[in-house]
Amino acid sequence: MKNLLHVFSGRAHQRGPAKPGESTDLAGAGLSETTPLSEGAAPSTARRSRRTLPLVVGGVAVAVLATGTAVYANAHKTVMLDIDGQVQEVSTFSGSVEGVLAENDVTVGPDDLVAPAAASSLTDGADVVVRYSREITLQTNGNATTIKTTAVDADELLSAYADRGADVSLVASRSQGDGRTDLGLRLSLEGPVQVQVDGTTTQVEDGTAGVDTILEDQGVELGELDRLSVEQRPTPEALEAQEQAAARAATAEPAADAAVDATASEAAPAEGTATTEPEDAATTAPANPDVITDPRADDTQVTIVIQRVAVADEVVETAVPFETVTEEDPTRYKDLDVVTKVEGVDGVQTTVNSVTTVDGVEESRELVSDELTTAPVTKVLVQGTKERPKVVAPKPTVRSTPAPSTSGSTPEAAPAPAAPVVTGDVWGQLAQCESGGNPSVVSSNGLYHGLYQFSVGTWQSLGGTGLPSQASPEEQTRLAQALQARSGWGQWPHCSSKLGLR
Numbered sequence: 375m376k377n378l379l380h381v382f383s384g385r386a387h388q389r390g391p392a393k394p395g396e397s398t399d400l401a402g403a404g405l406s407e408t409t410p411l412s413e414g415a416a417p418s419t420a421r422r423s424r425r426t427l428p429l430v431v432g433g434v435a436v437a438v439l440a441t442g443t444a445v446y447a448n449a450h451k452t453v454m455l456d457i458d459g460q461v462q463e464v465s466t467f468s469g470s471v472e473g474v475l476a477e478n479d480v481t482v483g484p485d486d487l488v489a490p491a492a493a494s495s496l497t498d499g500a501d502v503v504v505r506y507s508r509e510i511t512l513q514t515n516g517n518a519t520t521i522k523t524t525a526v527d528a529d530e531l532l533s534a535y536a537d538r539g540a541d542v543s544l545v546a547s548r549s550q551g552d553g554r555t556d557l558g559l560r561l562s563l564e565g566p567v568q569v570q571v572d573g574t575t576t577q578v579e580d581g582t583a584g585v586d587t588i589l590e591d592q593g594v595e596l597g598e599l600d601r602l603s604v605e606q607r608p609t610p611e612a613l614e615a616q617e618q619a620a621a622r623a624a625t626a627e628p629a630a631d632a633a634v635d636a637t638a639s640e641a642a643p644a645e646g647t648a649t650t651e652p653e654d655a656a657t658t659a660p661a662n663p664d665v666i667t668d669p670r671a672d673d674t675q676v677t678i679v680i681q682r683v684a685v686a687d688e689v690v691e692t693a694v695p696f697e698t699v700t701e702e703d704p705t706r707y708k709d710l711d712v713v714t715k716v717e718g719v720d721g722v723q724t725t726v727n728s729v730t731t732v733d734g735v736e737e738s739r740e741l742v743s744d745e746l747t748t749a750p751v752t753k754v755l756v757q758g759t760k761e762r763p764k765v766v767a768p769k770p771t772v773r774s775t776p777a778p779s780t781s782g783s784t785p786e787a788a789p790a791p792a793a794p795v796v797t798g799d800v801w802g803q804l805a806q807c808e809s810g811g812n813p814s815v816v817s818s819n820g821l822y823h824g825l826y827q828f829s830v831g832t833w834q835s836l837g838g839t840g841l842p843s844q845a846s847p848e849e850q851t852r853l854a855q856a857l858q859a860r861s862g863w864g865q866w867p868h869c870s871s872k873l874g875l876r
Contacts, residue, residue, distance in 0.1 A: 578591070608674055696720055701755065713755070717753060722747050807866075823843035
């Protein structure tokens with residue numbers, strides 16, 4: 375004030391009294407004042423003594439002082455400056471919102487919110503609010519969209535969208551070079567927040583801390599693929615209230631049904647009586663225009679939701695059945711059983727899927743490969759096509775006994791005739807009769823083996839090794855012929871008689 379008065383008095387002293395119609399410059403105070411005098415004004419007395427001059431000058435000085443004080447009071451203002459939720463009281467002589475922002479080094483862009491508008495005049499006691507615009511990723515009803523918002527925190531933004539009935543969440547970016555999580559928006563300037571991870575929900579009292587700070591304090595580590603979003607979830611108190619309400623409803627429902635049944639007849643109108651439906655209070659009660667609803671619901675809290683994401687290859691092997699082919703062998707008799715030349719082996723078809731799970735539940739799968747990793751081995755059977763020759767079995771040749779000698783001497787005993795050796799197709803017929811032509815067959819009692827139903831003892835006496843049913847058909851036929859040459863057809867009494875061999 376002293377400085378202002380000094381300016382006023384100094385300038386008055388330099389310039390002297392103002393002339394009629396002259397403007398008195400008060401630019402030093404940021405103001406101007408024009409004080410014209412009336413041309414027809416007459417002094418109150420025709421004669422004025424010089425003693426009255428100091429009184430007049432003193433009166434002028436008092437008038438200037440009073441005017442300067444009023445100008446100072448009107449120029450000086452105290453306003454509340456709210457910069458993105460940070461409020462401070464500032465003093466200014468500026469006459470506009472733009473001016474007070476410039477004085478406090480507040481720079482705003484075209485997408486930022488300023489209220490009142492920057493060009494508005496500034497009054498003492500005004501509130502000047504600045505909200506910076508931010509670009510965030512908002513997931514609405516499952517669709518991710520990048521938007522610009524001037525909301526001061528996540529709580530405000532989510533509440534606004536929830537009020538529209540949208541299912542929304544904020545998606546944090548994890549592509550920062552330093553590995554930190556960028557939400558693009560503070561969590562909450564008021565009240566606690568919740569952290570939901572690994573099936574548990576924890577309340578954190580300081581909601582102003584950043585996401586990374588909160589997770590670090592809670593000992594929560596994020597995997598490379600884990601997802602972080604911010605949502606509004608019911609508070610623990612709200613969840614408890616919901617559970618209690620559900621329990622009460624479950625208990626009250628049977629009693630309510632019984633009460634309705636008991637009073638139905640009493641409440642029913644008499645026949646012919648007109649009834650009037652009660653009006654719906656929701657439609658008849660007028661809305662109160664004076665009630666302003668805060669978009670921040672008291673029963674919800676900003677919640678940091680961590681989803682554990684894992685991607686793994688799922689390998690599935692499926693058997694591929696082998697094929698079977700039959701080859702014809704012109705050197706093998708067609709009446710012999712089909713034999714296996716190559717055993718069949720199933721192949722393997724291997725399918726690899728990349729499976730993404732979120733908190734242990736499969737979310738999606740993508741086919742990586744589907745190929746035949748092991749080819750099947752074809753089973754090969756051999757079927758003979760050779761016809762057996764139709765050879766008539768020769769008659770057994772019996773050596774005749776010589777006539778007794780007439781010389782009177784005792785004749786020598788004739789040697790026993792050798793058993794005739796039979797060759798040709800008779801062995802095939804004998805084998806067919808004895809075993810059905812199966813070289814590996816074994817009798818039901820386990821004593822006789824192969825084409826000619828050898829006993830193990832007989833087989834070994836002929837020089838055979840192992841079991842007869844394990845020998846080749848050629849070996850069995852060779853030893854059968856040796857047995858017939860040694861002991862005759864009586865080794866096969868039934869079949870040799872049937873074939874007319876004895």
